[in-house]
Amino acid sequence: MAKLNVLQHELVPAHHVVKKEEEDKVLKELGIAKDLLPRISRSDPAIKALEEIHGPLEGGTIIKISRKSPTMGYSVYYRVVTSEVFK
Amino acid sequence: MTGGISKRIYRIQFALLSPEEIRKMSQVKVITADTYDDDGYPIERGLMDLHMGVIEPGLKCATCGGKVDECPGHFGHIELAMPVVHVGFIKEIKTLLDATCKSCGRIKLTEDEIRSYRERMENISLSTSDPEVIGLMSKRITEEASSRSVCPHCGTQHSKLILDKPTTFREEGIKVTPKEIRERMERIRDDELLFFGLNKEVARPEWMILTVLPVPPINLRPSITLETGERSEDDLTHKLVDIIRISQRLRESRDNGSPQLIIEDLWDLLQFHVTTYFDNQTAGIPPARHRSGRALKTLVQRLKGKEGRFRSNLSGKRVNFSARTVISPEPFLSVNEVGVPEKAARELTVPVSVNTFNVEQVRELVARGPEARDESDRYLAGVNYIIRPDGRRIKVTTQNAEENSKRVEPGWTVERQLTEGDIVLFNRQPSLHRMSMMGHTVRILDSQTFRFNLAVCTPYNADFDGDEMNLHIIQKEEARAEARIIMKVQEQIMSPRFGGPIIGGIHDHITAMFLLTHGNPMIPENVGVHMLSYLDLDEMPPVEVHDGKRYYRGRDIFSLILPKGLNLRFSSKLCASAREKCEYEDDPEDKYVTIINGRMVHGTIDEAAIGSFSGVIIDRIFRKYGPEATAKFIDSMTRLGVGFLSIRGFSTGISDYDIPESAIARIEEISNDAIERTEKLVETYRKGELMPSPGRSVEDTLEIEVLSTTGMVRDESGKIASNFLGLNNPSVIMARSGARAKMLNISEVAGMVGQQSVRGGRLNRGYYGRTLPHFKQGDLGATARGFVKSSYMSGLNPLEYFMHSIGGREGLVDIAVRTSRSGYMQRRLINAFEDLKVNESLRVEDTVGAVIQFKYGEDGVDPTKSDKGKTIDVDYHAYDIEHEVA
Ligand SMILES: [Mg+2]
Ligand SMILES: [Zn+2]
Ligand SMILES: [Zn+2]
Numbered sequence: 001m002a003k004l005n006v007l008q009h010e011l012v013p014a015h016h017v018v019k020k021e022e023e024d025k026v027l028k029e030l031g032i033a034k035d036l037l038p039r040i041s042r043s044d045p046a047i048k049a050l051e052e053i054h055g056p057l058e059g060g061t062i063i064k065i066s067r068k069s070p071t072m073g074y075s076v077y078y079r080v081v082t083s084e085v086f087k
Numbered sequence: 088m089t090g091g092i093s094k095r096i097y098r099i100q101f102a103l104l105s106p107e108e109i110r111k112m113s114q115v116k117v118i119t120a121d122t123y124d125d126d127g128y129p130i131e132r133g134l135m136d137l138h139m140g141v142i143e144p145g146l147k148c149a150t151c152g153g154k155v156d157e158c159p160g161h162f163g164h165i166e167l168a169m170p171v172v173h174v175g176f177i178k179e180i181k182t183l184l185d186a187t188c189k190s191c192g193r194i195k196l197t198e199d200e201i202r203s204y205r206e207r208m209e210n211i212s213l214s215t216s217d218p219e220v221i222g223l224m225s226k227r228i229t230e231e232a233s234s235r236s237v238c239p240h241c242g243t244q245h246s247k248l249i250l251d252k253p254t255t256f257r258e259e260g261i262k263v264t265p266k267e268i269r270e271r272m273e274r275i276r277d278d279e280l281l282f283f284g285l286n287k288e289v290a291r292p293e294w295m296i297l298t299v300l301p302v303p304p305i306n307l308r309p310s311i312t313l314e315t316g317e318r319s320e321d322d323l324t325h326k327l328v329d330i331i332r333i334s335q336r337l338r339e340s341r342d343n344g345s346p347q348l349i350i351e352d353l354w355d356l357l358q359f360h361v362t363t364y365f366d367n368q369t370a371g372i373p374p375a376r377h378r379s380g381r382a383l384k385t386l387v388q389r390l391k392g393k394e395g396r397f398r399s400n401l402s403g404k405r406v407n408f409s410a411r412t413v414i415s416p417e418p419f420l421s422v423n424e425v426g427v428p429e430k431a432a433r434e435l436t437v438p439v440s441v442n443t444f445n446v447e448q449v450r451e452l453v454a455r456g457p458e459a460r461d462e463s464d465r466y467l468a469g470v471n472y473i474i475r476p477d478g479r480r481i482k483v484t485t486q487n488a489e490e491n492s493k494r495v496e497p498g499w500t501v502e503r504q505l506t507e508g509d510i511v512l513f514n515r516q517p518s519l520h521r522m523s524m525m526g527h528t529v530r531i532l533d534s535q536t537f538r539f540n541l542a543v544c545t546p547y548n549a550d551f552d553g554d555e556m557n558l559h560i561i562q563k564e565e566a567r568a569e570a571r572i573i574m575k576v577q578e579q580i581m582s583p584r585f586g587g588p589i590i591g592g593i594h595d596h597i598t599a600m601f602l603l604t605h606g607n608p609m610i611p612e613n614v615g616v617h618m619l620s621y622l623d624l625d626e627m628p629p630v631e632v633h634d635g636k637r638y639y640r641g642r643d644i645f646s647l648i649l650p651k652g653l654n655l656r657f658s659s660k661l662c663a664s665a666r667e668k669c670e671y672e673d674d675p676e677d678k679y680v681t682i683i684n685g686r687m688v689h690g691t692i693d694e695a696a697i698g699s700f701s702g703v704i705i706d707r708i709f710r711k712y713g714p715e716a717t718a719k720f721i722d723s724m725t726r727l728g729v730g731f732l733s734i735r736g737f738s739t740g741i742s743d744y745d746i747p748e749s750a751i752a753r754i755e756e757i758s759n760d761a762i763e764r765t766e767k768l769v770e771t772y773r774k775g776e777l778m779p780s781p782g783r784s785v786e787d788t789l790e791i792e793v794l795s796t797t798g799m800v801r802d803e804s805g806k807i808a809s810n811f812l813g814l815n816n817p818s819v820i821m822a823r824s825g826a827r828a829k830m831l832n833i834s835e836v837a838g839m840v841g842q843q844s845v846r847g848g849r850l851n852r853g854y855y856g857r858t859l860p861h862f863k864q865g866d867l868g869a870t871a872r873g874f875v876k877s878s879y880m881s882g883l884n885p886l887e888y889f890m891h892s893i894g895g896r897e898g899l900v901d902i903a904v905r906t907s908r909s910g911y912m913q914r915r916l917i918n919a920f921e922d923l924k925v926n927e928s929l930r931v932e933d934t935v936g937a938v939i940q941f942k943y944g945e946d947g948v949d950p951t952k953s954d955k956g957k958t959i960d961v962d963y964h965a966y967d968i969e970h971e972v973a
Contacts, residue, residue: 036938038938069945069946075941075942075945077940
């Protein structure tokens with residue numbers, strides 16, 4: 001049986017890795033330091049799915065999440081990968 | 088406060104107090120249970136010894152030399168005659184005793200196990216790791232050690248240690264004394280403490296057995312002098328007296344060789360006193376009581392629960408400049424106002440700083456004194472206190488007012504009494520949303536209650552069956568400005584919960600506007616004028632002449648309170664379910680409420696038009712004309728409603744539900760029919776002939792069939808009853824207009840109450856195989872399972888009454904469970920969100936600046952301003968523009 005890719009589920013918003021060279025641009029646009037961004041655990045299923053494609057993601061990688069929104073069409077959210085495990 | 092963080096908490100360490108430490112921090116060894124001598128002077132080495140601080144002015148602390156407000160208080164100590172168990176650590180003591188050997192003191196693990204566990208425990212540092220992880224790990228290890236009955240080190244056989252709540256340990260039925268427990272704990276090796284999650288530096292297990300008791304500073308347990316001059320000691324002091332007395336007696340008995348039995352009794356008594364000193368609600372022992380019979384408030388009681396230090400003194404505090412009293416309605420007040428009784432207004436004050444510009448006015452104010460009235464004996468705001476620049480307060484009395492007014496200079500502050508037009512905050516608990524606390528302007532009224540417009544009941548969730556509300560007087564200009572601009576009632580008409588109006592017409596408003604507009608009644612001129620005299624108007628409605636008599640039309644009168652230029656078309660609640668023509672309206676056009684340029688031309692005003700939560704007219708007025716116009720509309724509506732109803736009259740009563748004998752007979756017939764059909768269904772089921780519906784068992788199918796049968800007859804009977812109850816029936820008017828109750832309630836009264844249910848199914852619990860002992864076991868018939876065929880009007884028979892109560896209880900339980908659960912959930916949400924803020928770029932941040940949401944709500948939309956959650960209602964705007972007057 002093929003392994004389920006959570007990112008393809010319709011209830012999971014699209015996760016994209018922000019390339020290293022684009023990070024500065026994104027942070028500048030947001031006007032914020034990296035350590036103030038929301039975080040996402042490395043053990044998160046979405047990250048595991050991304051790692052299948054991109055190989056291991058190191059801590060500090062920015063993930064761009066595009067969510068569907070009834071009022072906006074879609075809305076963008078950013079998270080930083082961390083090795084912390086959230087409870 | 089000067090701002091900035093002066094100290095940051097780096098870490099917190101929890102530890103046990105060792106006896107040496109207790110003695111070291113103690114300033115005095117307390118040896119006598121007495122407090123004061125005959126002259127009222129603290130007895131030396133007594134519980135009120137001056138070394139532990141001072142509470143009386145004039146005396147000085149024997150330790151630090153400080154006077155009453157300077158001395159922080161100091162600990163003393165009591166040497167207990169015999170060791171006792173500390174209740175707070177009883178669980179830990181049990182674990183320690185269970186997991187270790189009683190003779191050699193080693194943990195009951197093999198050397199191999201110890202080695203491997205030690206490695207793992209040493210990996211996680213006690214001081215930096217997650218306490219939860221340490222706790223879990225230590226629990227696993229100690230459980231393993233406890234399950235072993237033979238010591239792997241010395242081979243001692245262990246029998247089960249039983250904890251006899253709260254503090255007695257027994258081994259094979261024999262009591263293990265605290266002294267022995269302490270000895271066992273002493274034998275536990277330092278290097279094995281980490282298996283219990285203890286840090287050997289600061290927590291030796293034997294310290295959990297008390298030999299020395301700290302005596303808290305006197306500041307923590309001050310005695311109070313009653314009016315009679317009698318001194319009354321704090322509960323803690325009482326408890327400490329008991330402890331010292333018993334400890335003394337125990338020491339004497341032990342030293343002069345009293346019988347073991349007496350010593351044991353005293354020892355138990357000492358244990359009881361020390362236990363209740365910590366926690367007077369320990370399960371398993373009676374609480375220690377005061378002479379009056381009141382249970383003593385000891386250490387745990389001071390901290391725990393709603394009335395405890397945390398929730399009552401730290402998270403929430405009593406406030407000044409506030410008032411609380413019963414509320415009552417007053418339709419002649421605006422929604423923006425609150426009626427404050429004179430008595431409260433005299434006590435509540437606003438500080439006025441005196442400057443060169445207002446000094447004359449303020450002097451005049453002060454000269455009025457604290458009981459000012461005008462020529463017609465009406466309330467005038469006076470002044471209670473004047474405050475000098477050095478902070479000294481001078482009480483203003485009628486006698487010294489004149490004189491004091493001359494002393495007032497710029498730089499002084501004057502505490503002015505509440506006056507009409509002051510903005511205040513008004514609040515009703517539970518404060519579940521932001522509309523639970525709104526800004527009102529003050530009107531001073533006679534009598535004893537706070538009063539406000541009925542339309543404001545909804546956001547406060549208030550009624551007048553004895554509800555009380557709180558009033559807070561704002562003390563600063565900035566706060567007053569905020570209250571006026573963002574907290575005032577008219578600014579809160581739109582709810583952030585659903586993007587519609589939460590303030591709007593309720594019961595009588597809706598009934599009145601319904602009667603005024605339904606069928607566009609003709610109102611004789613004189614009657615109309617009387618009604619209009621309740622309103623503040625610039626124009627009169629058009630007059631129609633019939634048979635030489637002059638009339639106003641109801642819709643024209645209603646149109647008077649609508650803003651000019653309002654264009655609106657929507658379906659009324661009355662006709663919401665109608666397809667082509669509405670059965671309640673003669674004119675097919677009246678299916679829709681049509682308003683063109685502020686004139687209502689068609690339809691009926693009801694809940695859908697002016698109700699809180701749903702009112703379309705209120706919603707549109709707010710969006711097009713703003714808060715002030717909306718407040719004015721609601722105010723006018725309230726007055727018009729009162730004017731109309733008081734001249735027309737409106738009342739409801741049991742006769743509203745009279746239906747003809749023939750209808751009653753018909754309902755009886757169909758309900759008997761339903762009972763019969765249920766009987767048949769049960770029979771088919773018993774014969775095993777009932778076909779299960781797809782995906783269901785036969786039993787479920789039967790239940791569903793019966794439910795639909797009984798449901799059908801209730802609807803049927805409702806229809807039969809409603810046939811005789813038309814729109815001229817007050818109860819029906821209220822139900823159809825949405826003012827109060829539903830048609831279902833009417834059919835329950837006039838027709839039949841119907842099937843009672845618990846958790847969505849027919850009643851099925853109670854006795855074995857039956858709901859009540861009046862039925863045969865396994866009776867699945869309608870009556871046996873909660874079908875009530877009577878109506879409230881005809882009355883329920885005893886069996887039906889029971890069935891109805893069973894069904895009714897579910898509702899009560901639901902409410903009780905829901906409120907407590909949602910209350911706690913709300914508390915957690917509030918605590919999680921309390922210091923988040925939305926910054927200038929609509930980003931949601933916490934106090935550090937870490938992002939929670941990049942844009943508020945992910946779309947930056949303020950739900951208050953949204954149109955029921957949607958961005959815009961295009962149809963309405965199209966209609967509005969189409970009918971715009973050029
Ligand atoms: Mg009430
Ligand atoms: Zn002192
Ligand atoms: Zn042993």
